[in-house]
Amino acid sequence: VAGDLTDEPDETFLLNLTNAVNVxxxxxxxxxxxxxxxxxxxxxxxxxAVVEGNAGTKNLTFVVxxxxxSGRTVSVNYATVNDSATAGSDYTAKSxxxxxxxxxxxxxxxxxxxxxETVEADERFWLNLTNPANAVIADGQAAGRILNDDQAxxxxxxxxxxxxxxxxxxxxxxxxxxxxxQKAVDAAPRPAKxxxxxxxxxxxxxxxxxxxxxxxxxxxxxxxxxxxxxxALAGADGRSRPSG
Numbered sequence: 001v002a003g004d005l006t007d008e009p010d011e012t013f014l015l016n017l018t019n020a021v022n023v024x025x026x027x028x029x030x031x032x033x034x035x036x037x038x039x040x041x042x043x044x045x046x047x048x049a050v051v052e053g054n055a056g057t058k059n060l061t062f063v064v065x066x067x068x069x070s071g072r073t074v075s076v077n078y079a080t081v082n083d084s085a086t087a088g089s090d091y092t093a094k095s096x097x098x099x100x101x102x103x104x105x106x107x108x109x110x111x112x113x114x115x116x117e118t119v120e121a122d123e124r125f126w127l128n129l130t131n132p133a134n135a136v137i138a139d140g141q142a143a144g145r146i147l148n149d150d151q152a153x154x155x156x157x158x159x160x161x162x163x164x165x166x167x168x169x170x171x172x173x174x175x176x177x178x179x180x181x182q183k184a185v186d187a188a189p190r191p192a193k194x195x196x197x198x199x200x201x202x203x204x205x206x207x208x209x210x211x212x213x214x215x216x217x218x219x220x221x222x223x224x225x226x227x228x229x230x231x232a233l234a235g236a237d238g239r240s241r242p243s244g
Contacts, residue, residue, distance in 0.1 A: 007038040007134070008071025008102075042067040042138035043076055045109075045129055049145035053115035057092075060144045062109040062127050064098055072134040074100040078109055078127060085123035085146055090114055100135075111144060119150045 011034040017025055044065050050058045066074060079095035080087065087093035091113045098107040109127060122145055129140035 001034050006069060006071045007040050010035050041070050041074065041105075041135050043074075043129060043132055043135050044139040045078075045127060045142040047143045047145070049147055050113055051147045051149050052113055053149065054117050055115045057112040057114055060091075060111045060113055060146075062111070062142055062144070064107045064109065064129065066100055066105045066135060067138070069103050069105050070100065070134060071102050073102060074104075074135045075133045076129050076135065076137070077131045078129050080111060080144070081126040081128055083124040083126055083143075084121070085113075085125040085144070087125070090123050090146055091125055091144070113144075113146045117150055119152050120148050122147050 013032050013034075015030040015032060017028045017030075044067070046063050046065075048060045048062055050060050052058060062078075064076070064078070075097055077095070077097050080091070080093050085091055091111055094109065094111050096109075098109070100107060111125075111127070124146070125144045127142045127144060129137055
Protein backbone atom coordinates (compact mmCIF):
# COMPACT_ATOMS: atom_id res chain seq x y z
CA VAL A 1 0.00 0.00 0.00
CA ALA A 2 1.40 3.37 -1.05
CA GLY A 3 1.26 6.20 1.44
CA ASP A 4 0.42 9.82 0.55
CA LEU A 5 -0.36 13.18 2.15
CA THR A 6 -3.73 13.71 0.50
CA ASP A 7 -6.85 13.88 2.59
CA GLU A 8 -9.22 11.42 0.97
CA PRO A 9 -11.90 8.85 1.76
CA ASP A 10 -10.86 5.43 2.94
CA GLU A 11 -10.01 3.23 -0.03
CA THR A 12 -10.74 -0.44 -0.62
CA PHE A 13 -9.78 -3.26 -2.89
CA LEU A 14 -10.92 -6.92 -3.13
CA LEU A 15 -9.13 -10.22 -2.72
CA ASN A 16 -10.81 -13.10 -4.57
CA LEU A 17 -10.12 -16.81 -4.15
CA THR A 18 -10.59 -19.22 -7.06
CA ASN A 19 -9.61 -22.71 -8.34
CA ALA A 20 -9.52 -24.47 -5.03
CA VAL A 21 -8.06 -28.03 -5.02
CA ASN A 22 -9.08 -30.54 -2.39
CA VAL A 23 -10.89 -27.83 -0.44
CA UNK A 24 -14.26 -26.19 -0.42
CA UNK A 25 -14.27 -22.40 -0.53
CA UNK A 26 -16.66 -21.07 2.07
CA UNK A 27 -15.86 -17.40 1.39
CA UNK A 28 -14.21 -16.51 -1.86
CA UNK A 29 -13.88 -12.72 -1.47
CA UNK A 30 -12.31 -10.43 1.08
CA UNK A 31 -12.36 -6.64 1.27
CA UNK A 32 -9.17 -4.73 2.05
CA UNK A 33 -9.56 -1.15 3.37
CA UNK A 34 -6.88 1.53 3.24
CA UNK A 35 -7.85 3.95 5.98
CA UNK A 36 -7.06 7.60 5.42
CA UNK A 37 -4.78 9.17 8.05
CA UNK A 38 -4.27 12.64 6.50
CA UNK A 39 -5.77 15.78 7.97
CA UNK A 40 -8.36 17.85 6.17
CA UNK A 41 -6.91 20.91 4.39
CA UNK A 42 -7.23 24.38 5.89
CA UNK A 43 -9.18 27.16 4.22
CA UNK A 44 -7.90 30.74 4.25
CA UNK A 45 -8.95 33.99 2.58
CA UNK A 46 -6.77 37.09 2.04
CA UNK A 47 -7.54 40.80 2.47
CA UNK A 48 -7.85 42.88 -0.68
CA ALA A 49 -8.05 46.59 -1.55
CA VAL A 50 -8.98 48.68 -4.58
CA VAL A 51 -8.99 52.39 -5.49
CA GLU A 52 -12.64 53.28 -5.99
CA GLY A 53 -12.43 55.58 -9.05
CA ASN A 54 -14.89 58.37 -9.86
CA ALA A 55 -17.59 56.34 -11.61
CA GLY A 56 -18.58 52.81 -12.52
CA THR A 57 -17.25 49.90 -10.51
CA LYS A 58 -13.91 48.35 -9.60
CA ASN A 59 -13.59 44.69 -8.61
CA LEU A 60 -12.15 43.35 -5.38
CA THR A 61 -11.07 39.75 -5.93
CA PHE A 62 -10.84 37.68 -2.74
CA VAL A 63 -8.71 34.56 -3.15
CA VAL A 64 -9.84 31.58 -1.06
CA UNK A 65 -7.20 28.84 -0.78
CA UNK A 66 -6.80 25.30 0.50
CA UNK A 67 -3.57 24.51 2.31
CA UNK A 68 -3.27 21.31 0.27
CA UNK A 69 -5.10 19.55 -2.53
CA SER A 70 -7.77 17.20 -1.28
CA GLY A 71 -9.04 13.93 -2.62
CA ARG A 72 -12.51 14.94 -1.54
CA THR A 73 -14.86 17.64 -2.80
CA VAL A 74 -14.49 20.63 -0.48
CA SER A 75 -17.06 23.38 -0.08
CA VAL A 76 -17.47 26.53 2.03
CA ASN A 77 -20.09 29.27 2.23
CA TYR A 78 -19.24 32.97 1.94
CA ALA A 79 -21.06 36.28 2.51
CA THR A 80 -20.16 39.98 2.63
CA VAL A 81 -20.89 42.04 5.78
CA ASN A 82 -20.95 45.84 6.17
CA ASP A 83 -18.38 47.72 8.19
CA SER A 84 -17.74 51.38 7.30
CA ALA A 85 -18.70 50.54 3.69
CA THR A 86 -22.41 50.06 3.01
CA ALA A 87 -23.79 47.46 0.62
CA GLY A 88 -25.82 49.02 -2.17
CA SER A 89 -24.01 52.38 -2.18
CA ASP A 90 -20.33 51.55 -1.67
CA TYR A 91 -20.24 47.95 -2.88
CA THR A 92 -22.50 45.15 -4.11
CA ALA A 93 -23.33 42.54 -1.47
CA LYS A 94 -22.55 38.95 -2.39
CA SER A 95 -23.03 35.48 -0.90
CA UNK A 96 -22.90 31.87 -2.05
CA UNK A 97 -20.94 28.64 -1.89
CA UNK A 98 -17.48 27.86 -3.20
CA UNK A 99 -16.78 24.31 -4.37
CA UNK A 100 -13.32 22.79 -4.72
CA UNK A 101 -13.25 19.63 -6.79
CA UNK A 102 -10.59 17.02 -5.89
CA UNK A 103 -7.16 18.45 -6.71
CA UNK A 104 -8.28 22.10 -6.70
CA UNK A 105 -6.57 24.49 -4.25
CA UNK A 106 -7.88 27.96 -5.11
CA UNK A 107 -11.18 29.72 -5.76
CA UNK A 108 -12.17 33.41 -6.04
CA UNK A 109 -14.98 35.66 -4.86
CA UNK A 110 -15.37 38.89 -6.86
CA UNK A 111 -17.13 41.87 -5.27
CA UNK A 112 -17.82 45.12 -7.14
CA UNK A 113 -16.99 48.46 -5.43
CA UNK A 114 -18.80 51.60 -6.62
CA UNK A 115 -16.86 54.68 -7.70
CA UNK A 116 -17.82 58.21 -6.65
CA GLU A 117 -16.44 61.77 -6.40
CA THR A 118 -17.11 62.19 -2.68
CA VAL A 119 -14.18 63.15 -0.47
CA GLU A 120 -14.29 60.58 2.33
CA ALA A 121 -12.21 58.23 4.43
CA ASP A 122 -11.22 54.80 3.12
CA GLU A 123 -14.07 52.33 3.65
CA ARG A 124 -14.18 48.65 4.60
CA PHE A 125 -16.43 45.63 4.49
CA TRP A 126 -15.85 41.97 5.36
CA LEU A 127 -16.01 38.66 3.54
CA ASN A 128 -16.85 35.85 5.98
CA LEU A 129 -16.47 32.10 5.37
CA THR A 130 -18.71 29.58 7.13
CA ASN A 131 -19.89 25.95 7.05
CA PRO A 132 -16.88 24.15 5.55
CA ALA A 133 -17.22 20.60 4.25
CA ASN A 134 -14.18 18.26 4.12
CA ALA A 135 -11.94 21.11 5.29
CA VAL A 136 -11.40 23.32 8.32
CA ILE A 137 -11.39 27.12 8.36
CA ALA A 138 -8.04 28.55 9.47
CA ASP A 139 -8.75 32.17 8.54
CA GLY A 140 -12.38 32.77 7.70
CA GLN A 141 -12.55 36.56 7.49
CA ALA A 142 -10.99 39.02 5.05
CA ALA A 143 -11.21 42.81 4.81
CA GLY A 144 -12.27 44.48 1.58
CA ARG A 145 -10.89 48.03 1.57
CA ILE A 146 -12.24 50.69 -0.77
CA LEU A 147 -9.57 53.38 -1.03
CA ASN A 148 -10.63 57.00 -1.54
CA ASP A 149 -9.00 58.86 -4.46
CA ASP A 150 -10.94 62.16 -4.27
CA GLN A 151 -9.50 65.48 -3.12
CA ALA A 152 -11.08 68.48 -1.46
CA UNK A 153 -12.16 70.99 -4.11
CA UNK A 154 -12.36 68.37 -6.87
CA UNK A 155 -10.80 69.15 -10.25
CA UNK A 156 -11.33 72.90 -9.79
CA UNK A 157 -9.28 72.74 -6.61
CA UNK A 158 -6.26 71.56 -8.55
CA UNK A 159 -6.56 73.86 -11.57
CA UNK A 160 -4.75 76.70 -9.82
CA UNK A 161 -1.89 74.42 -8.88
CA UNK A 162 -1.67 73.11 -12.43
CA UNK A 163 -1.61 76.66 -13.82
CA UNK A 164 1.09 77.78 -11.40
CA UNK A 165 3.15 74.68 -12.15
CA UNK A 166 2.93 75.59 -15.84
CA UNK A 167 4.24 79.10 -15.15
CA UNK A 168 0.88 80.84 -15.42
CA UNK A 169 -1.33 82.65 -12.91
CA UNK A 170 -4.21 81.17 -11.02
CA UNK A 171 -6.19 84.38 -11.71
CA UNK A 172 -5.35 87.55 -13.62
CA UNK A 173 -5.44 91.16 -12.30
CA UNK A 174 -8.72 93.08 -12.30
CA UNK A 175 -8.56 95.56 -15.22
CA UNK A 176 -12.28 96.27 -15.27
CA UNK A 177 -11.74 99.84 -14.03
CA UNK A 178 -9.10 100.61 -16.65
CA UNK A 179 -6.16 100.01 -14.38
CA UNK A 180 -3.06 98.80 -16.11
CA UNK A 181 -0.69 96.48 -14.26
CA GLN A 182 2.21 97.93 -16.24
CA LYS A 183 1.32 101.52 -15.23
CA ALA A 184 1.28 100.46 -11.63
CA VAL A 185 4.74 99.06 -12.04
CA ASP A 186 6.00 102.21 -13.80
CA ALA A 187 4.54 104.44 -11.08
CA ALA A 188 6.44 102.66 -8.35
CA PRO A 189 9.37 104.72 -6.97
CA ARG A 190 12.71 103.79 -8.33
CA PRO A 191 15.28 102.60 -5.75
CA ALA A 192 17.94 105.11 -4.66
CA LYS A 193 21.49 104.61 -5.69
CA UNK A 194 23.45 102.57 -3.27
CA UNK A 195 26.94 103.15 -1.97
CA UNK A 196 28.33 100.19 -3.79
CA UNK A 197 27.35 101.39 -7.30
CA UNK A 198 30.33 101.88 -9.59
CA UNK A 199 31.22 105.53 -10.53
CA UNK A 200 30.53 106.78 -14.05
CA UNK A 201 33.59 106.24 -16.23
CA UNK A 202 34.54 109.09 -18.66
CA UNK A 203 36.86 108.36 -21.55
CA UNK A 204 39.96 110.55 -22.20
CA UNK A 205 38.48 111.73 -25.52
CA UNK A 206 35.37 112.96 -23.75
CA UNK A 207 37.52 114.85 -21.19
CA UNK A 208 39.48 116.67 -23.97
CA UNK A 209 36.31 117.66 -25.76
CA UNK A 210 34.88 119.06 -22.54
CA UNK A 211 38.09 121.03 -21.85
CA UNK A 212 38.08 122.56 -25.36
CA UNK A 213 34.46 123.62 -24.94
CA UNK A 214 35.25 125.22 -21.58
CA UNK A 215 38.22 127.21 -23.09
CA UNK A 216 36.10 128.43 -26.00
CA UNK A 217 33.39 129.63 -23.61
CA UNK A 218 36.06 131.44 -21.56
CA UNK A 219 37.42 133.27 -24.66
CA UNK A 220 33.95 134.44 -25.62
CA UNK A 221 33.43 135.71 -22.10
CA UNK A 222 36.76 137.68 -22.17
CA UNK A 223 35.86 139.27 -25.53
CA UNK A 224 32.52 140.44 -24.19
CA UNK A 225 34.19 141.92 -21.12
CA UNK A 226 36.76 143.86 -23.21
CA UNK A 227 34.04 145.28 -25.48
CA UNK A 228 32.12 146.58 -22.47
CA UNK A 229 35.26 148.38 -21.14
CA UNK A 230 35.99 150.11 -24.51
CA UNK A 231 32.39 151.18 -24.79
CA ALA A 232 32.51 152.70 -21.32
CA LEU A 233 35.76 154.60 -22.08
CA ALA A 234 34.40 155.99 -25.33
CA GLY A 235 31.41 157.36 -23.50
CA ALA A 236 33.53 159.01 -20.84
CA ASP A 237 35.81 160.66 -23.45
CA GLY A 238 32.86 162.27 -25.23
CA ARG A 239 31.52 163.82 -22.05
CA SER A 240 34.99 165.38 -21.15
CA ARG A 241 35.38 167.33 -24.40
CA PRO A 242 34.11 171.00 -24.44
CA SER A 243 31.38 171.73 -26.90
CA GLY A 244 32.41 173.86 -29.94
